[in-house]
Amino acid sequence: MSDRVNRNYFCRTCGNLVTFVKDGGGKLICCGHEMEIKKEGFGGEE
Numbered sequence: 095m096s097d098r099v100n101r102n103y104f105c106r107t108c109g110n111l112v113t114f115v116k117d118g119g120g121k122l123i124c125c126g127h128e129m130e131i132k133k134e135g136f137g138g139e140e
């Protein structure tokens with residue numbers, strides 16, 4: 095299983111937050127750049 099599955103990704107520009115449920119091999123792009131992995135899981139502790 096890919097280590098991307100079940101990770102959260104976010105966009106610094108607009109704040110979109112995405113949970114990866116299946117790794118199809120592509121990149122997550124938002125606002126013209128690759129989304130960043132969010133190390134912590136759910137919890138909304140920001």
Ligand SMILES: [Zn+2]
Nearest residue numbers: 105108124125
């Ligand atoms: Zn964005």
